[in-house]
Amino acid sequence: xxxxxKFKKGLQKxxxxxxxxxxxxxxxxKLDEETKEEIEELLILSDVGYEATEYxxxxxxxxxxxxxxxxxxxxxxxxxxxxxxxxxxxxxFVISMVGVNGSGKTTTAGKLASYFSxxxxxxxxxxxxxxxxxxxxxxKVWGDKTNATIIAHQExxxxxxxxxxxxxxxxSKKKDVVILDTAGRLxxxxxxxxxxxxxxxxxxxxxxxxxxxxxxxxxxxxxxxxLQQAKVFKEFVDITGIVLTKLDGTAKGGIAIAxxxxxxxxxxxxxxxxxxxxxxxxxxxxxxxxxxxxx
Ligand SMILES: Nc1nc2c(ncn2[C@@H]2O[C@H](COP(=O)(O)OP(=O)(O)OP(=O)(O)O)[C@@H](O)[C@H]2O)c(=O)[nH]1
Numbered sequence: 001x002x003x004x005x006k007f008k009k010g011l012q013k014x015x016x017x018x019x020x021x022x023x024x025x026x027x028x029x030k031l032d033e034e035t036k037e038e039i040e041e042l043l044i045l046s047d048v049g050y051e052a053t054e055y056x057x058x059x060x061x062x063x064x065x066x067x068x069x070x071x072x073x074x075x076x077x078x079x080x081x082x083x084x085x086x087x088x089x090x091x092x093f094v095i096s097m098v099g100v101n102g103s104g105k106t107t108t109a110g111k112l113a114s115y116f117s118x119x120x121x122x123x124x125x126x127x128x129x130x131x132x133x134x135x136x137x138x139x140k141v142w143g144d145k146t147n148a149t150i151i152a153h154q155e156x157x158x159x160x161x162x163x164x165x166x167x168x169x170x171x172s173k174k175k176d177v178v179i180l181d182t183a184g185r186l187x188x189x190x191x192x193x194x195x196x197x198x199x200x201x202x203x204x205x206x207x208x209x210x211x212x213x214x215x216x217x218x219x220x221x222x223x224x225x226x227l228q229q230a231k232v233f234k235e236f237v238d239i240t241g242i243v244l245t246k247l248d249g250t251a252k253g254g255i256a257i258a259x260x261x262x263x264x265x266x267x268x269x270x271x272x273x274x275x276x277x278x279x280x281x282x283x284x285x286x287x288x289x290x291x292x293x294x295x
Contacts, residue, residue, distance in 0.1 A: 006280055007290035010272025014253030018046040019291045026069035031060050035068070046254030047223040052079065052261040073288055079257055081284035083266040086213060086241065088121070092170035094178045094203060094210035098196060098237060099217035100229050101184035104245035104271055106135055108217050109181040110142030111271070111279035117146050121176040126166035127152035128159035128199060129183040139181055145276060149175065159183060159195055160202040167206045180211070193236040215268060217243045218259065221250045227258055234263060245271030248278075253291065 001009070008015075021042060025035050036057060043053040056075050063071035086095075095112070099105050106129070113123045125148045129135040133155040143150035151166040163180050170178045182196060203210045216239045218226040233239060242263070247253050247270050260267060267282045 003280055003283065004286045004290060006272055006278075007270075007283075007286050010248040010270070010278070010280075011253055011287075011290045012248075013251040014046060014247070015291055017251035018042045018254065020293070022072065022292060023069055026072060027067065029068055030066060031057070031068040031071075039072070043254060043257075045252075047252035047258060048254035049224060049227070049258035049262065052258050055079075055261065056257075073292060076257060076288045076291075077284045080260045080267065080282075080287060083241075084268055084282045084284060086268050086281070088177065088212075090207075090209060090212060091174075091176055092124075092167065092178050092207070093176065093212050094167060094170075094180070094207060095213045095215060096180045096182060096196075096199065096211040097215050097217060097243075098182050098233060098239070099184055099243075101132075103184065103217045103219040103222075103226070104243075105129075105184060105217045106138045106142070106181050107274070108215075108243050108245060108269070108271060108279060109139065109179045110146060111276055112179055112269070113142060113146040113148040113177075114276045115279060115281075116177045117148065122174075123148035124166050124170045124175045124178045125150050126162050126178060126180045128162050128180050130155055130157045130159050130162070131183045131185060135181065135183075148179075149173075160198045163199045164202045164206065167203045167210065171206065178210075189232070196237050213240045213268075214238060215241050215243050216265070217245060218255075220244050220247045220253060220255050220271075223250070223252045223255050224258070226255065227262060230259065230263055230265075234265070239263075239265050241266055241268035243267075243269045243271065243279075248272045256287070 059075040060071045127136040127139045136152050272278045
C-alpha cells in the first residue's frame with residue numbers, strides 16, 4: 001500500500017466523521033456566516049482546537065477567493081508543512097523518544113527501527129525505560145522482529161548508563177542509528193525531566209550533537225490532553241519533532257493541526273495502526289488530501 005493509501009485508511013474515522021463533510025459545504029463557494037459556523041463546529045469537534053480554528057477561518061476570509069474549500073486546504077497544508085523530514089545528518093545518528101506512558105513510545109521505537117532497517121540502516125535500540133520491566137521485554141521483541149541490536153540492563157538500572165552503552169556500542173560497531181526508548185513516568189515529573197536531561201548530558205560526552213532528534217510521542221486518541229502533556233515536555237526538553245500515534249483509532253485527527261499550530265513543532269511521523277509498517281513519514285499535502293477527500 002502506498003503512503004497516500006495508508007494515510008487514507010488511517011484517517012478514515014476522522015474523515016468520515018468530520019473532515020469529509022467540508023467539501024460539500026465549501027466547494028466553489030465563499031465563506032458566509034452560515035457555512036462559517038458549520039465549519040467551525042466540525043473543526044472544533046475534531047479537536048483542531050479553538051486557536052487553530054479561528055486562525056483557519058480568518059485565513060479563509062482573507063483569501064477572499066471564490067472557492068473557500070481550496071483556501072481551507074491551503075491553510076491546513078501551510079500549518080502542517082515545515083521540517084517534516086527526518087534527515088540522518090551524522091553517524092551514528094541518535095534519536096531520543098520521549099512521551100508519557102501508553103502514548104506508543106516503545107511500539108514507535110520498534111516501528112522506527114524497522115523503518116530504518118528497511119532503508120538499509122543498522123539500528124541499536126536502547127531500553128532506557130527501566131521503570132517498567134515489561135517495557136524492556138517489549139523492546140526485546142521488537143529487536144528480534146527488526147534485526148536491531150538491543151542494549152538493556154535490568155529493571156531499575158540507570159537509564160543514562162544504558163544510553164551511554166548504546167551510543168558506545170554504535171560507535172565501536174559502526175551502527176547507523178541509535179533509538180533511545182526513555183521512561184514516560186517516574187515518581188515525579190521533576191525526576192522524569194531530570195532523567196531525560198541526564199541522558200542527554202551523558203551521551204553528549206560521546207557525540208557532541210546527540211541526541212540529533214528528540215521525538216515526542218503523542219497519542220492522538222487523548223486529543224487536547226495530549227496537547228497539554230506536550231506543552232509540559234516542551235518546557236523542559238528541546239523537542240525536535242512529534243510522532244502522532246493511533247490516528248487510526250480516533251475521529252479527532254484534527255489534533256494534528258492543533259499540535260502543529262500551537263506547539264510549532266513539526267510532525268515527523270504518524271502512527272496509523274499497530275502493525276510494524278503502520279508508521280509513516282509525515283507529508284502535509286498527502287495528509288490533508290487524505291483527511292478531506294478519501295474517496
Ligand atoms: N491502533 C494503533 N495502536 C497503536 C499505535 N501505536 C501504538 N499503538 C498501541 O498502543 C499501545 C501502547 O503502546 P506502547 O508502545 O506500549 O506505549 P508506551 O508509550 O511505550 O508505553 P509504556 O511502554 O507503558 O511506556 C500498544 O498496544 C500499541 O500496540 C498506532 O499508531 N495505532
